[in-house]
Amino acid sequence: MAPHVVVIPYPVQGHINPLIRLSEKLASQGIIITFVNTDFNHSRMMKARNARHGMLEDPSFNIRFVKVSDGLPFDFKRTSFSKGAFDALMTTMRASTEDLLQKLLTQSCEPPVSCVIGSSFLPWTFDVAKKFGLPFVPFWSQAVSVHVIYRYLSMIIDNGDFPPKKQGMIDYIPGLPPMQPEDLPSDIQSGDPSNIIHQLVVQQLPALKEATWIISNTVYELESQASDALKELSPLFGSIGPLIPSIYLEGEGKPQDFSIVSPRSLSLWAESNCLPWLDSKPERSVLYVSFGSLAQISKVQVHEIAIGLMESEQAFLWVNRPDLVSSEAETTTSTTDYNYDDILPEGFLEKTKDRGLLVPWSPQILVLSHPSVGGFFTHGGWNSTVESLSLGVPMLVFPQGVEQSTNRMLVVNQWKIGLRLDSCRDDAIIEGAEIARCVRALLKDEEMRKRSSEVRETIMKAVGEGGSSWKNTKDFVDYLVLLPTKKMDLSLESGLN
Incomplete structure (x- = not known):
């Protein structure tokens, strides 16, 4: 029976893009995907597509779409990480996603759900998956080097670099080269623990530390030292990038037709x-x-x-x-x-x-x-x-x-x-x-x-047969195939057509 994975992106373009590409990659391996959008983003997507593409669903492919509320009115300005938007995503979106999973899991249909892949920037996805006894795989949307910085945040704080000293290199983070203070993420440069981005990062650390698998949109050869350092903390960290359509990585094949x-x-x-x-x-x-x-x-x-x-x-x-x-x-x-x-x-x-x-x-x-x-x-x-x-x-x-x-x-x-x-x-x-x-x-x-x-060329070798991204993807698919499953009703209307 094919694995069935629920994919939950943080509802901004930079998280949606790689996760839909990951979904396509997994679907091409026979895995059934349920992709969760907010109702507001769904509305924008359909307006943006207009008549050129029509509905989101492709009946011939293994990706189905559902939508949940983000708890905000449609006229709310979602152009930044405002406190109002942040609070809604952490509360109302969580509740509506939990309700969705509850409905899916209490109805009977095949194939049943076997895993949740969620943006690590929605730390509650880990708790919701755990509540229903589902394995959770966080998707890290940034560079491995950034992941290492945050995993060693306590070391940065202990060294008095939150915020960083005005002079001196940051030269003690495992797997990373010496850095100028200006090379650190902006929330560390500010040293403000109340910063919304910083809160998002800190809140996801427990799930990242407990997760069996972590997957990321990068290539091992580009960040090998950082990746090796991270594997000391998370042995099953999978660099499976680049998450772009495969046609762009096939020799000189670069489609030029809008x-x-x-x-x-x-x-x-x-x-x-x-x-x-x-x-x-x-x-x-x-x-x-x-x-x-x-x-x-x-x-x-x-x-x-x-x-x-x-x-x-x-x-x-x-x-x-x-x-x-x-x-x-x-x-x-x-x-x-x-x-x-x-x-x-x-x-x-x-x-x-x-x-x-x-x-x-x-x-x-x-x-x-x-x-x-x-x-x-x-x-x-x-x-x-x-x-x-x-x-x-x-x-x-x-x-x-x-x-x-x-x-x-x-x-x-x-x-x-x-x-x-x-x-x-x-x-x-x-x-x-x-x-x-x-x-x-x-x-x-x-x-x-x-x-x-x-x-x-390095990237193309990584995604080619036997390359690092190819192997990590294969290992991850094998992991999904061997997971136990939970019952799920796929007759639930997605409401996206």
Whole structure:
């Protein structure tokens, strides 16, 4: 009988993306997946998909969708980790998910549920699974190096580096190279135990310490020393990345057809078809600019970014979300009703119209795989980093919080396939001249491009038969197959069609 796994992501794009890719990977091995979305996110996904893909479910595939309440009204601004949103996810979403599992487990149907995979950033998923006697596998959504930092948080505190000392290297964390204080995650840099992100991390540590398996969207060869250090604490830590569609890792096969984006794409934003514009540009000439789905940047800084792109004289594709600047902006999935004039320098659009394109959202993997893209100006979120690594695109890393400074350290110092921006002002605003300098340097650096290609080759070997990610995935699937099962009713309507 096929295993049946319930997958519960933290309800933000950066957790949904890798977990739907993991679900696809497991489903291709015959495992039945029930994927849990919040009702609000489901509504956004369906609006974003419009008529291009239609319903989420694919009857021929082993993924079924259900939805639960996150406890917030639909007009609540979910653009940041606010206390209201955090409290609702930790209470109401937990209760509604528990009710869902209760209903599923008390009804009779085949195949029964055998396991829960949950984002480690929803620590209650461990308690809920345990309550029903279900094995729980936490999904760690960040780099292994970041995981090691948090597992040794008590060591950091004991060394007086929470917050870090103003001078001196952090050189005592097992498996990690010496780091500058600015390379630590932002919640450790602030030293504020009441920080919401810090609370999320601390609350998940008990489940991570008790879990039999932990799975992560990374590749062993990229973080081998950190991975080895972590296995001293969690022997069954599985690096099974990169969690991107396999077609992008098959030799030179890089799909360039907007119509073939995965029908199970769960984007919260409508994706603009920017591929024809990219087709018109020379190979490796375009800078792709995107700061993820959550980061919000001051209007002053966005203005400087625009100046930098303008002065660089390079072609660029800039994902400029409607809520990139103001947290008061209404959440929207429209690609046609956003006016950029309020946040950009006067004349910017006219001056760059022949070499620049601004869109509210993009099909990022398709963009990064396009031959005209030669560099990625990114916030350094882990999903974006993994996608760029997998597609051989050098990075200009501009961290906006959480663990992104650590990711920048890996990209720039460890793998040497990226650049960092330097602030010349006390208020940490990166000036346009510095951005222009780094953009030009990134697109012209042939050695960095060569190293990026080598990293891509390493990743392709890892996912190929016999590679580290291939083996870890096989071992994890074998673990799922051997688990005992609980009865579950699959006739429960998902409500997503």
